[in-house]
Amino acid sequence: MQEALREAKKAFDKDEVPIGAIIVHKTTIIGRAHNQIKILKDPTAHAEMIAITQAANYLQNERLMGCSMYVTIEPCSMCAGAMVLARIENLVYSADDPKTGACGSIINILKHKKLNHRVKIKSGVLEQESGLLIKEFFKRKRER
Numbered sequence: 444m445q446e447a448l449r450e451a452k453k454a455f456d457k458d459e460v461p462i463g464a465i466i467v468h469k470t471t472i473i474g475r476a477h478n479q480i481k482i483l484k485d486p487t488a489h490a491e492m493i494a495i496t497q498a499a500n501y502l503q504n505e506r507l508m509g510c511s512m513y514v515t516i517e518p519c520s521m522c523a524g525a526m527v528l529a530r531i532e533n534l535v536y537s538a539d540d541p542k543t544g545a546c547g548s549i550i551n552i553l554k555h556k557k558l559n560h561r562v563k564i565k566s567g568v569l570e571q572e573s574g575l576l577i578k579e580f581f582k583r584k585r586e587r
Contacts, residue, residue, distance in 0.1 A: 444535060444569045447513040450477040450490060451576055457482060461576045464490035464514040466498040466507065466531070473510070474498035490514065491522035495529050506530045515573040517544035517566065523552035527560050535565045537573030 450463025454477035466474035476493035480486060491514055498507050511533035512526060518536065523545040526534060534546060534553060545552045546564055553562035 444513050444515075444537065446472060446475065447490075447515050448537075448569060448572055448576070450475055451515045451573065454478045454490070455576060455580055461580050462490045462514065462516050464494040464512060466494045466510050466512050468498070468502065468507070468510045473501040487521065489519065489522050491518050492525055495525055495531075499529065508532065511535060513568075515569075516540050516577065517546050517548055519543045520545040520550065520552055523562075526562055527552060527555075527558055530560050531562055533563045533565070535568050537566070537568055537570045538577065539566065 446465045447463040450465065451461040454463060455461035459478040459481055463477045465472050474494035474497035476490045476497065478490050479488040479493065491512065494512065498510060499505055507529045510531050512531050513535045515537045517538065517540040518526065536546065539548045541548050543549065553564055
């Protein structure tokens with residue numbers, strides 16, 4: 444999770460919403476990213492989506508079996524859906540997202556009974572650090 448937090452800080456420094464993600468296969472980080480929505484002018488350029496693309500390229504497979512994703516904030520519905528489609532095994536995230544969180548806060552796509560894959564979820568890892576980064580980012584936005 445420390446690596447995901449480093450990625451989130453990169454986004455913060457670029458005036459992007461500070462979310463970072465990494466994907467681990469066995470003991471190797473095979474995907475790492477931070478939000479790049481503004482930089483790329485792409486609403487799908489979430490940290491999780493970019494990390495999934497990198498991991499799939501690394502494994503040369505659209506299925507990320509045996510992989511774990513670490514992300515600083517609870518994924519949205521788009522990212523959670525991509526995790527299901529990629530067959531990611533585990534999600535570890537820091538802070539809940541009560542506005543758009545799709546892993547339990549608003550809905551839980553990763554555990555939806557009608558979908559063909561379930562992702563194991565663990566939350567609260569480095570929650571305070573990730574939460575403070577997000578709060579500071581939006582505090583600065585309001586001050587401008």
